[in-house]
Amino acid sequence: MSGPPTNTIALELTNIGKAFGGLLAVDGVSLAMRPGERRAILGPNGAGKTTLFSLISGEQPVTSGRIHLFGHDVTRTSAHRRAALGLARTYQITNLFPRLTALDNCLLAVQALSRTKFHLHRPLTGYAGHFVRARAVLDSVGLAVKEGEQVRNLSHGEQRQLEIALALAGSPRLLLLDEPTAGLSPAESQLMVGLLQRLDPAISILIIEHDMDVAFEVTDRITVLHYGRVVADGLAADVKTNPLVQEIYLGAAEP
Amino acid sequence: METFIRRAPRAAALVAAVLLLALPPFVSSFMLSLMTQALVWAMLAMSLDLLLGYIGLASLGHAAYLALGAYSVGILTTRHGADFWTSLAVGIAVAALGAAVFGLVALRATGVYFLMITLALGMTVWGLANRWVSLTSGDNGIAGVPRPRGLPWDVSGALPFYYLVLVAFAVAFVVLWTVVHSPFGKTLVGIRESESRMRTLGYHVWLHKYIAFVIAGAAGGFAGVFWGYYNGFVSPADAELATSVEILLMVALGGRGTLFGPVLGAFVIVLLRNVVSIYTHRWLLILGAVYIGTIVYAPEGIIGMARDWLKARARAPLRPAPSP
Ligand SMILES: Nc1ncnc2c1ncn2[C@@H]1O[C@H](COP(=O)(O)OP(=O)(O)OP(=O)(O)O)[C@@H](O)[C@H]1O
Ligand SMILES: [Mg+2]
Numbered sequence: 001m002s003g004p005p006t007n008t009i010a011l012e013l014t015n016i017g018k019a020f021g022g023l024l025a026v027d028g029v030s031l032a033m034r035p036g037e038r039r040a041i042l043g044p045n046g047a048g049k050t051t052l053f054s055l056i057s058g059e060q061p062v063t064s065g066r067i068h069l070f071g072h073d074v075t076r077t078s079a080h081r082r083a084a085l086g087l088a089r090t091y092q093i094t095n096l097f098p099r100l101t102a103l104d105n106c107l108l109a110v111q112a113l114s115r116t117k118f119h120l121h122r123p124l125t126g127y128a129g130h131f132v133r134a135r136a137v138l139d140s141v142g143l144a145v146k147e148g149e150q151v152r153n154l155s156h157g158e159q160r161q162l163e164i165a166l167a168l169a170g171s172p173r174l175l176l177l178d179e180p181t182a183g184l185s186p187a188e189s190q191l192m193v194g195l196l197q198r199l200d201p202a203i204s205i206l207i208i209e210h211d212m213d214v215a216f217e218v219t220d221r222i223t224v225l226h227y228g229r230v231v232a233d234g235l236a237a238d239v240k241t242n243p244l245v246q247e248i249y250l251g252a253a254e255p
Numbered sequence: 256m257e258t259f260i261r262r263a264p265r266a267a268a269l270v271a272a273v274l275l276l277a278l279p280p281f282v283s284s285f286m287l288s289l290m291t292q293a294l295v296w297a298m299l300a301m302s303l304d305l306l307l308g309y310i311g312l313a314s315l316g317h318a319a320y321l322a323l324g325a326y327s328v329g330i331l332t333t334r335h336g337a338d339f340w341t342s343l344a345v346g347i348a349v350a351a352l353g354a355a356v357f358g359l360v361a362l363r364a365t366g367v368y369f370l371m372i373t374l375a376l377g378m379t380v381w382g383l384a385n386r387w388v389s390l391t392s393g394d395n396g397i398a399g400v401p402r403p404r405g406l407p408w409d410v411s412g413a414l415p416f417y418y419l420v421l422v423a424f425a426v427a428f429v430v431l432w433t434v435v436h437s438p439f440g441k442t443l444v445g446i447r448e449s450e451s452r453m454r455t456l457g458y459h460v461w462l463h464k465y466i467a468f469v470i471a472g473a474a475g476g477f478a479g480v481f482w483g484y485y486n487g488f489v490s491p492a493d494a495e496l497a498t499s500v501e502i503l504l505m506v507a508l509g510g511r512g513t514l515f516g517p518v519l520g521a522f523v524i525v526l527l528r529n530v531v532s533i534y535t536h537r538w539l540l541i542l543g544a545v546y547i548g549t550i551v552y553a554p555e556g557i558i559g560m561a562r563d564w565l566k567a568r569a570r571a572p573l574r575p576a577p578s579p
Contacts, residue, residue, distance in 0.1 A: 057455050059451065059454065059455065078454075078459075079454040080454055080455075080456075080457045080458055083454075083456060083457030088455070089455050091452075095452045096449065096452065097444070097445055097448035097449055097452065098449075099448055100444060100445070100448060107441065108441060108453070108456065109456050111438050111441075111442075112457035113457045116438050117438055117439065117442055117463075118439055118466075119437055119438045120434045120437040120439035120470075121433060122433065122437060123433065123436040123437060124436060124438045124440070125436075127438060130438075166452070166456065169456075170456065
């Protein structure tokens with residue numbers, strides 16, 4: 001899968017929807033992101049933010065609309081193929097390989113887009129390149145010293161960092177981050193913000209964030225979802241002062 | 256102490272290997288036949304462990320591959336005078352083909368549904384063994400399977416045959432060890448731990464499961480070939496549900512997710528079965544009790560218990576605060 005020219009749109013959602021029975025969790029969302037764009041998605045609990053991510057990542061099929069990723073129509077494309085196009089995501093509820101070590105977690109992420117994942121004739125320990133890359137990824141989120149630790153024994157904060165590490169391992173061009181600071185202390189949140197700000201500016205980032213301050217620090221554009229619909233979309237400063245947003249968001253949101 | 260934890264399993268494996276190599280000339284013929292049987296079951300249990308221990312899929316149809324391998328030997332040797340290598344190649348191929356077909360059906364499901372579907376597929380093979388009389392001789396089974404022909408040595412005696420099975424076991428062990436330690440093997444554990452994460456990382460999860468399913472089937476067929484030769488007789492009993500249950504129990508009892516566990520489980524169950532049968536016919540009842548006992552008291556099997564014990568031992572000397 002060859003990459004299209006870098007000036008094409010990274011992600012384009014055209015009127016996508018997702019119904020769970022009678023419930024429209026995502027209701028006609030349209031959105032476009034250019035390469036390198038940093039955008040936050042805000043919205044109260046149950047607004048459909050996580051569902052929107054699952055539609056983009058291909059874990060759930062849309063019930064209507066179309067999705068384009070780097071110029072490819074991926075509306076019916078499976079999740080692993082979308083990953084191969086340069087898409088990566090993290091999870092709101094930590095989703096790692098709990099009984100494997102931090103290093104093994106990263107190794108799995110590193111080899112995910114390589115043909116070597118089908119090699120079964122020699123031990124993984126022989127693939128020095130994968131180890132170098134996995135350790136570099138661990139190091140980039142500050143977990144180098146924990147490489148031999150089983151992930152279920154890591155602290156919540158460390159697990160959230162590993163979430164990011166796994167997503168970064170495949171050198172994605174579009175990163176979906178679902179509440180990376182969920183459950184973190186203010187100090188840990190600040191570390192996470194620093195980590196996100198240091199990422200390669202060429203990577204487009206779509207981030208769901210309940211903490212407005214984090215959202216404004218990491219992104220320049222904001223999309224607000226409410227009952228599955230986009231109710232505001234624009235530059236951070238404009239959206240912040242939007243009365244509808246203040247009413248919905250500050251009414252239902254966190255401290 | 257760290258090194259003790261790491262060395263203990265290796266030392267145990269070494270002792271076991273030496274015993275398997277050196278003991279047989281000195282044991283009774285009954286004991287020798289038990290050891291031969293146990294090695295065949297150990298191969299079956301290891302192959303099932305690829306699914307149960309590594310991917311986390313409990314299959315209740317693994318006897319199907321044992322039967323496919325064994326029937327291949329039975330039919331080829333008694334009706335076509337096939338030699339060892341032909342029987343072996345066909346036995347593996349037929350079992351792999353069976354798994355390739357069954358996998359298409361079974362891998363649509365997970366958990367209990369996977370268990371039910373593999374059970375049904377296993378019963379299908381059992382049904383065929385019973386009903387396709389022209390091929391399988393039905394209930395009567397196929398008798399008179401000769402000892403392997405076409406090998407450089409004569410393996411008609413019980414002792415040389417034991418060593419043939421030991422070599423086969425070593426081959427199966429090395430092959431499966433390589434697979435589970437390979438990059439591909441790591442993906443199986445990843446699928447066990449989180450299928451959804453594997454998918455979004457870029458893995459075609461179904462394909463990895465399918466490849467492992469076929470490998471497990473082929474390895475089961477490999478064991479089946481030696482089972483056919485060992486018994487000299489093949490019958491629908493080889494494909495029975497009880498047989499699948501036994502293989503599953505061997506893996507669970509020994510410790511899934513390690514290759515040593517299933518081997519240990521196979522030896523324990525084979526010995527137990529033969530000791531128990533002296534006293535009672537209620538083998539299945541006892542098997543059930545062992546299964547429940549394993550789930551309740553040792554969910555990670557004997558190997559898991561040993562591992563915990565070693566860790567506790569390693570920690571124990573640290574408890575009293577070191578005085579200057
Ligand atoms: N698999 C599902 N089946 C049925 N309903 C679902 C499913 N997933 C989500 N929903 C519903 O869809 C709506 C949107 O859920 P979603 O998780 O996308 O919200 P969210 O914006 O991420 O909320 P939060 O801020 O709490 O994470 C909710 O009403 C939820 O109950
Ligand atoms: Mg959510």
